[in-house]
Amino acid sequence: MTAPQRRRQSRPVVLLRPVPGRSVVHELWAGTKLLVVAVIGVLLTLYPGWAPIALVAAFVLATAWIARIPRGVLPSIPRFLWVLLFLGALTASFAGGTPHITVASVEFGLGGLLKFLQITVLSIVLLGLGGLISWTTNVAEIAPAVAKIGRPLRLLRLPVDDWAVALSLALRAFPMLIDEFRVLFAARKLRPRETADSGRERRQRMSAEIVDLLAAAVTVALRRADEMGDAITARGGAGQISALPSRPRLADAVAGAIVIALCALAVYVELFTPLTTS
Incomplete structure (x- = not known):
């Protein structure tokens, strides 16, 4: 070769x-x-x-x-x-x-x-x-299972269903955010870069890029959260996530x-x- x-x-x-x-x-x-x-x-x-x-x-x-x-x-x-x-x-x-x-x-x-x-x-x-x-x-099976396992804790008036819903939403959002962050890093690599004349200028440029990436990541996370909230509302609310049959x-x-x-x-x-x- x-x-x-x-x-x-x-x-x-x-x-x-x-x-x-x-x-x-x-x-x-x-x-x-x-x-x-x-x-x-x-x-x-x-x-x-x-x-x-x-x-x-x-x-x-x-x-x-x-x-x-x-x-x-x-x-x-x-x-x-x-x-x-x-x-x-x-x-x-x-x-x-x-x-x-x-x-x-x-x-x-x-x-x-x-x-x-x-x-x-x-x-x-x-x-x-x-x-x-x-x-x-499947991620959709986690919340009903957690709600079923934590059913005895309801006697102590603990919000088991809310915990199960929060866990399910976190597990659903994690892969999506990883994909979005990969797209952001790929887009950053494609941006043209100017040659830095000194080490101080390189550090300042790196700091600015980190701030830009963090701002873009927060924006993407908020957008995804808004879309997920609309989807949950259209399907009957967050209570339906932990109410699926599971045994x-x-x-x-x-x-x-x-x-x-x-x-x-x-x-x-x-x-x-x-x-x-x-």
């Missing part, structure tokens, strides 16, 4: 947009998925060991395979993130701790490095769990039993297995 090497196009973050297709995971009630995330989050908070992390990671991968999530939904990792991870691992390795290795009669402690790797893997697993919810759940089914009970068994196995392995307690 004689042409110059093409730069590989980076894949953006795809969130709050369900992946096309139907599967058992897609058909689950949105409330079940939210409760699963909450239960696993509590599990990894109380028992953040390698065994629970590995079991939850296997659960996430198996669920993604059942839901037929393509690899294309995974975003490209920017280079600066790899640099930050390397610097974090390097600084964490200075903490030392068990286990120790000896290289050329010099002893090194790997405790700090292993802790950093454990936290990094835990973060990746939790991000993957949240991504599964985003890729298999669990037999498949949700099976999924809940699997998650409970997974959590019980993770706790047992973490507490009673000699490999983790030694």
Whole structure:
């Protein structure tokens, strides 16, 4: 290939947009998925060991395979993130701790490095769990599910329906605002730029561009909010968002039993297995 090497196009973050297709995971009630995330989050908070992390990671991968999530939904990792991870691992390795290795009669402690790797893997697993919810759940199903789950809180006179509506509107607006911001940044790159004669002039021009982008972003957000308000009013008001029929089914009970068994196995392995307690 004689042409110059093409730069590989980076894949953006795809969130709050369900992946096309139907599967058992897609058909689950949105409330079940939210409760699963909450239960696993509590599990990894109380028992953040390698065994629970590995079991939850296997659960996430198996669920993604059942839901037929393509690899294309995974975003490209920017280079600066790899640099930050390397610097974090390097600084964490200075903490030392068990286990120790000896290289050329010099002893090194790997405790700090292993802790950093454990936290990094835990973060990746939790991000993957949240991504599964985003890729298999329609945003319109979130508000009714939250209203159903929070129904006992109505006895305390808490505005559960209003919270559900606010959450639903935020989730709906987030992808639209991301697309609008991408258009704004693309338009900014197309604007002709004058060459700056000094560093002070470059800083002043950069500050002016940031102010212009922020003003344009606020204008776009207000316009989108006005359009969304008109659409909600035309469809019967905000109360209709959380009033849609939403209830669990037999498949949700099976999924809940699997998650409970997974959590019980993770706790047992973490507490009673000699490999983790030694």
